[in-house]
Amino acid sequence: MQAISEAESRIMEALWRKTPLSAEQIISTVGPENGWAPATVKTLITRLLKKNAIAGAKEDGGYFYRPLIARADWVQSESQGLLDRLFKGEVAPLVAHFAEHRQLSAKDLRQLKALISKIEDDGK
């Protein structure tokens, strides 16, 4: 249901990038990326199965895994937690923080302005 660990999330990311994937494919993408033995990847897959975060099924000749939770949902709970714990749930201070630490690129600024305009237009 919940609490996908860091290592497990690497598997999820692979499946979110491309779904479905066979065990073999997961191992060959995610293994080298992280320096994991095949057995390790299989353990992570097992744990994700147990957590109902993914499902495996045989389809047209092979056995494939698919994510059962949407990346957006996961991102939501992860980032919501951080926002609450560190910034009292307010988005602006978070952005201000990044701004102070020179983490706001010109590209970010452009995108942010566009985003704000869009939101205001929608509300109109």
Place this chain on the structure above:
Amino acid sequence: MQAISEAESRIMEALWRKTPLSAEQIISTVGPENGWAPATVKTLITRLLKKNAIAGAKEDGGYFYRPLIARADWVQSESQGLLDRLFKGEVAPLVAHFAEHRQLSAKDLRQLKALISKIEDDGK
């Protein structure tokens, strides 16, 4: 040096709110807040000492603890990690995400606009 755990961060937050604090003070602020036995709080203090995240010293009649790392630094590494893992290091997509999930209050919008104006003025 690193990796302050969730529970440990509660102690840090108390010390960041008011520094220095005695063990007694930490226990009586942080204990009830989290439903922790005094012994638990002391364990967390010990672990933070071992991690060099705080320091204890006797000063004018009592024994007091002070944080050794700045809250801003901690917030920085925590949020940077999330930003990198979830949003490829780009701030705008993060804000966009919150916007989509109705997490952007009117107040946030106001503050964001002010923030952006300020940044642009500074750059001028």
Place this chain on the structure above:
DNA sequence: CATTGGAAAGTACGGGTGTAATCTGGCAAG
């Protein structure tokens, strides 16, 4: 100097995590 009170260290223990090997059982191919 002896006692005491508190800080720090040590011990405990169940659960999660990272890392990994092996066992098992069913399906497919020969």
Place this chain on the structure above:
DNA sequence: CTTGCCAGATTACACCCGTACTTTCCAATG
């Protein structure tokens, strides 16, 4: 029908974390 491969389960093990108690050691106080 038998055999082999592969998914899933089991087992392993050290470390971190949450939760907590007990022991040790130092410093101040009487």
